[in-house]
Amino acid sequence: MSKRKTKYSIERKKAQWGWIFVAPSLAVFALFNFYPIFNALYTSLFKKKLLSLKAPTFIGLHNYAYLLNSPDFWNSIRATLVFTLGTFVPLLIFSLLFAVLIMSRKRFQKFFQMAYYSPAVLSSVVAAAIWLIIFDPRGLANQWLNLIMNTPGIDHKWLANSIMVQLSTMLVYGWKYVGYFTIIFIVGLASIPQSIYEAARIDGGNHWKNFWHITLPLLKPTTILVSIMSMLQCLKTFSTQYLFTQGGAPLAPINVITLNVYNTAIRDHRIGRASAMSIILFIIMLFFTWVQFRSSRADEISY
Amino acid sequence: MSQEFQPNQLEKKGIFQQSNIVDLLIWAFLVITALLVLAPTIFMFTASFMPANDILKMPYRWIPKSFYWQNFWQGIRGNNGSFIYVRNILNSLIVAAVVSATTVFFSALAGFGLAKYYFKGRNLVFMMVMATMMIPFEAIMIPLYLVTTKLGLQDSYAGLIAPFLVNAFGIFLMRQYFITFPDEILDAARIDGASELMIFRTIILPNSIPAIATLAILTFKAQWDNLLWPLLVVQSEEMKTIPLYIVKFMAEKHTDEGAMMAVAVIASIPILLVFFKLSKYFLGGAAVYSSRKG
Numbered sequence: 001m002s003k004r005k006t007k008y009s010i011e012r013k014k015a016q017w018g019w020i021f022v023a024p025s026l027a028v029f030a031l032f033n034f035y036p037i038f039n040a041l042y043t044s045l046f047k048k049k050l051l052s053l054k055a056p057t058f059i060g061l062h063n064y065a066y067l068l069n070s071p072d073f074w075n076s077i078r079a080t081l082v083f084t085l086g087t088f089v090p091l092l093i094f095s096l097l098f099a100v101l102i103m104s105r106k107r108f109q110k111f112f113q114m115a116y117y118s119p120a121v122l123s124s125v126v127a128a129a130i131w132l133i134i135f136d137p138r139g140l141a142n143q144w145l146n147l148i149m150n151t152p153g154i155d156h157k158w159l160a161n162s163i164m165v166q167l168s169t170m171l172v173y174g175w176k177y178v179g180y181f182t183i184i185f186i187v188g189l190a191s192i193p194q195s196i197y198e199a200a201r202i203d204g205g206n207h208w209k210n211f212w213h214i215t216l217p218l219l220k221p222t223t224i225l226v227s228i229m230s231m232l233q234c235l236k237t238f239s240t241q242y243l244f245t246q247g248g249a250p251l252a253p254i255n256v257i258t259l260n261v262y263n264t265a266i267r268d269h270r271i272g273r274a275s276a277m278s279i280i281l282f283i284i285m286l287f288f289t290w291v292q293f294r295s296s297r298a299d300e301i302s303y
Numbered sequence: 304m305s306q307e308f309q310p311n312q313l314e315k316k317g318i319f320q321q322s323n324i325v326d327l328l329i330w331a332f333l334v335i336t337a338l339l340v341l342a343p344t345i346f347m348f349t350a351s352f353m354p355a356n357d358i359l360k361m362p363y364r365w366i367p368k369s370f371y372w373q374n375f376w377q378g379i380r381g382n383n384g385s386f387i388y389v390r391n392i393l394n395s396l397i398v399a400a401v402v403s404a405t406t407v408f409f410s411a412l413a414g415f416g417l418a419k420y421y422f423k424g425r426n427l428v429f430m431m432v433m434a435t436m437m438i439p440f441e442a443i444m445i446p447l448y449l450v451t452t453k454l455g456l457q458d459s460y461a462g463l464i465a466p467f468l469v470n471a472f473g474i475f476l477m478r479q480y481f482i483t484f485p486d487e488i489l490d491a492a493r494i495d496g497a498s499e500l501m502i503f504r505t506i507i508l509p510n511s512i513p514a515i516a517t518l519a520i521l522t523f524k525a526q527w528d529n530l531l532w533p534l535l536v537v538q539s540e541e542m543k544t545i546p547l548y549i550v551k552f553m554a555e556k557h558t559d560e561g562a563m564m565a566v567a568v569i570a571s572i573p574i575l576l577v578f579f580k581l582s583k584y585f586l587g588g589a590a591v592y593s594s595r596k597g
Contacts, residue, residue, distance in 0.1 A: 011421075
């Protein structure tokens, strides 16, 4: 009887400690994650100016209505989606290609992994600083492109032309993160058991056939994971676009949602409108996360 | 008989010949793309030793004629001679170190609690942690900025640090690590009279060095690079971090490309050194993240 009681109290004590251990983190999340997201939702229903002493006025969904009728905001949606599509598709293709080719080598695997990954080690500000010089009219980008296309002396306007500046941001981003996703693909590839390939070899498959019929189907979960992760990352891109506009690039072609939120709040002081934009961005990202959860559930693969 | 063997032999020969050329092509592709990926970083290092006129010369000379140390002097000194970059580097170090320490500590604590204690509402707490991971910082930065200003923390270390004291990914990482830890060892320690805190300090922490190192390095790196939050919360030159200094330095009229690259090299060297020394934690970090499934 008494033994049972002590066991019970030990369990209770342990439960208490469990709560004590998670409490500090929960407090931080409550204050710095959950409160702000609800606050953003709440603020998005008000007309509110930063630094203004006037009480914010409730305007319902007017901020959302304004945004959905604003060509400027639609341009941001366009810029964000164009950037996301234009970045994540090449990212996916190249990281898969690099991973497969690296894994097909018997030597120097580590070296190539580190080489492709190394740009991710640099900060986004340093990356932008380097590329702004490379994209200078007299810089490396023009020199090399002219060498390849045999068009000496032509300025391709990497930062000035509205199409080129979008390509430039995609190039910088793709360069920076291709190694990161290569590593994830390599982890996925390494988890495919060799016995499957041996079985295929006995059946007479060649490398190319193996890739299409074995590797690619078995890599599907990793591919979906990389797609969604890179998409989510691209949707919230900020640094590259911000620094390019600071470096003199035109704003409109690369005015992604996060940059618009920042400018609307900090430059124009329109907190309510900026919050509404944040919420729309959040909803777009939630949608993609939901897609990820659904697809990762449906695609459990067992060997 | 010989006719039967022929197609087989032909096929073998075909594959052999093909794979030799294909092999060479794959090596060439890997080497060229790796060089292209490395080129901007190499450019940063070589350009930091060149006078600005040489950097934008056609064609670019990848090997500096001589080491032009003035770039580094100008970068550290600043255009107005205030040496504020030194202070800004110190700020980055302080913020990144404190955030790494608190993140590791609170993540380990919460991860341990979630992995090894059975309490009412544990699943709910875990779901909340996972939900936090889904809230992008970019969506909450404006209210976060308002909260921080309301608390009077703008333009201070506390303001730079507070939102990052702990993060959901860290808790998830630590929980995954602890969940395989044998309960018997913990129970044995309890029988010996160890308190729960003592178990955490003397058994759990020393046995989770790989996870701690991964989390600490990833967190340090994320803070070292952080641009958006300092951009919102810092106003004075004294409180700026490295990314903010670079942004400002880039915008200044008297900055030339050489000094710019020197500043970038100084900002990158600590992280690059850690990367070459502890690359397994970087690469492992990417791998761990990929295990984050529903």
